[in-house]
Amino acid sequence: MSRNWFITGTSSGFGRIMTECLLERGDTVFATLRKPDMLHDLQAGSQGRLYLAALDVTDTDMVRQVVDQAFAVLGRIDVIVSNAGYGLFGAAEEVSDAQIRQQLDTNILGSITVVRAALPHLRAQGGGRILQLSSMGGQIAFPGLGLYHASKWAIEGFFESLIQEVASFGIEATLIEPGAARTQFGRGSVVMAEPLDAYQTVPFSARRSVLAQDSYTPVGDPEKMVREMIASVDVSPAPLRLALGSDAYRLIHEALTERLEQLEAQKAIALSTDASP
Known part of the structure; x- marks a missing residue:
């Protein structure tokens, strides 16, 4: 069964690969x-099945206009894919105020705005599916990526709540949590903060040069990941999360196990702080 999809951030990486895969099928x-114009090459062979629109997800009015336009053109949209986002590397002291605002405006507010704009349409048509690109970084954290992690942990909390709010309308959603993948995101395209001398000798600083180099080769195959994202739409009820990549599975598993162990160690303290009957 063919579907209609709305996807943000399609110029490269997961967004472009997903667009290619969907057109092929x-x-x-x-x-x-x-x-x-970066997708004009795909549009030429799409047989009229690819529609393009300029969108900056940090422009709230623009997001609403484009989402409304998409539903007007397609009539029904089965899947909303909120994919636009990027990474910012730098210690908390190193990142600038402008970099912080841009990171959070894009990865958190941009994603929330896209979903909020789509919800009235999804309710009106009786349901739909949302795929929100998060990251293994939505459940774990590395030094030097604090603002990126802040954005992903925030969007995961938002969706944990949203999914419960819209379930009765037939709207389902999945948080996609890829590990490092062989896309531009993981190979030299991370925005780098201006380094401070004080952080040049700390252990995590070595990651700075690794992330900035095109020679860095992550383990994740982006096309295989995209095909699993697409396949997840056929699963109902929708999985709350979809971890992709051996590194994502390993690191998330380690983090959750450690978190649960720490919680269990504090059980007696937690129970002791209840008010007396």
Whole structure:
């Protein structure tokens, strides 16, 4: 069965790969990106199944207009894919105020705005599926990526609540948690803060040069990951989370296990702080 998809951040990485995969299998895609001409090569062979629109997810009014336009053009949209986002590397002292605002505006507020704009349409049509690109970084944290992690942990909390709010309308959602993948995101495209001398000799600083180099090769295959994202739409009830990549599985498993052990160690303290009957 063919579906209609709305996808943000389609110029490269997961967004472009997903667009290619969906067109190959006969689906229709309303693809958004800052510069639509970057997908003109795909549109030429799409047989009229690829629609393009310029979109900056940090522009709230623009997001609402483009989402409304997409539903007007396609009539029904089966899957909303909130994919636009990027990484910022730098210690808390190193990142600038402007970099912090841009990171949070894009990864948190941009994603929330896209979903909020789509919800009235999804309710009106009786349901739909949302795929929100998070990261293994939504459940774990590395030094030097604090603001990126803040954005992903925040969007995961938002969706934990949202999914419960919209379930009765037939709307389901999945948080996609890829590990490091061989996309531009993981190979030299992370925004780097201006380093401070004080942080040049700390252990995590070595990651700075690794992330900045095109020679860095993550383990994740982005096309295999995208195909699992697409396949997840056929699963009902929708999985709350979808971890992709051996590194994602290993690191998330370690983090959750350690977190649970720490919670169990504090059980007596937690119970002792209840008010007396």
